[in-house]
Amino acid sequence: MIPIALTIAGSDSGGGAGIQADLRTFAFHRVHGTSALTCVTAQNTVGVNRVDALPAAAVVAQIDAVASDIGVQAAKTGMLLNAEIMEAVAAAVQQQDIHQLVVDPVMVSRAGVVLIDEVAIATLKTHLLPQALILTPNRYEAQILCGIKIQTLEDMQNAAQNIFDMGPKNVLVKGGGMSDTLLGIDVWFDGQQMETLKTETVATTNTHGTGCTLSAAIAANLALGKSPLAAAKAAKTYVTQALKYALDIGQGQGPVGHWFPLVSKAPEALGFSRLWS
Template sequence: MTLTSIPIALTIAGSDSGGGAGIQADLRTFAFHRVHGASAITCVTAQNTLGVSRVDALPSAAVAAQIQAVVQDIGVQAAKTGMLLNQEIIATVSEQVAACKIVNLVVDPVMVSRTGAQLIDDSAIAVLRSHLIPQAAILTPNRYEAQLLSGLEILTLEDMQAASEKIFELGAKSVLVKGGGMSGELRGVDVWFDGNACETLTTQVVNTPHTHGTGCTLSAAIAANLALGKDLRSAVHLAKSYVTTALKYSLAIGKGQGPVGHFFPLLLSDS
């Protein structure tokens, strides 16, 4: 049997040679949701469970060509962005999203790591704020990214809520402030704001050191659910549930921090 109609989701992100995050995590997540995954690679990293040893950016023209090739032929029902690396690539992606009329855009800002290290320079962040974020259906910053975007220090749930409302003013249709970097009772608690409702999202806390790729996986799962026709709120809830289960089946591979288990249904079927 040949399927002639299937949702398409596009990931615009970097490649992770270790397979735990980036486009590799995104494509696995799309496949789990029975959504065909397409990709536009922005940079190539040499990394494993111990860290990143090299990053090479692709020319912005190559990034634009990849997006155009996908949209012009097979179309896109939803898209997500991950590591865009520099000002030129961010500007190009922003232009292509507008020119190709890409809807259901999930922006994972990938500006600051979960440990607080800034990953892109200030000029790139400025373009992200002014050009890409206003086109987003949802923005998914972690704690430190939310602090940078809102200008607020985030220590409490009330801080997360205030930050989500402040970030919303940048133009995204909704904001999900992620609590993976929070401590104590707030660990894993997220806050969602769409301009009307501010909702606190909680799930079971999974105690595992193998959490590589959780941010990529969450944003990809939101995009996949949007491609399937789910509304924003439902897409967020379903994506959070998917990540929680994937964390339960995380992979203890390599000598460092392993990735979440994107293919846990196959692991379950073998048990």
């Protein structure tokens, strides 16, 4: 069986995050990637200039078209943008019996900027969290979900436990927004096992798309048959490698480099060496 993964997310015109990052991640895991577009953004390495939501019915039609014909071994959600799309996606995922769902609750950027309104946040909690096999909030999203200010490792662990009680089967609180020794440390909780996940820290300012890439890599590894924790660990390793080959493009924050499996051995021969930061 050819593994199939579905991304339900927005488009990033700059190619660094959203479905563009997700589909690259699927491809480099040798997983066939399918997509359901939720919104179109006009953005680059500097920022987002415009966001246009698709009708909820159009999002559902994409999910149904993929699931009814090709099938879905695992799926991930990214930017869902509003409550109407969230409710529709939750219903479609349930109707299509998609069990291995990774929910990246795109509510707040790593810098702490809130991206969706209060109604959408409430809808996310009630409709999507209970369906998530794995939920991957960053520091600020975890704070909003559980109402705990997160500054220490113990705070991250308490947040993971509290968010677990909201319905997801596994919670991965990401530490990309933490500081000092906690930078990049993630906390995993599955209701019984609490584990701290850490890889080497990569010194680069070009980190656009790390959250999308991580959740997509988890979904890809689930589609490949890995357990939830093994999928999370493998995904974290993938993101770390992609950060090592982050692209120094544009005038702002460049994206992580998904090409590393191709160029890590001989980047000069492929003409890519000038891109790496």
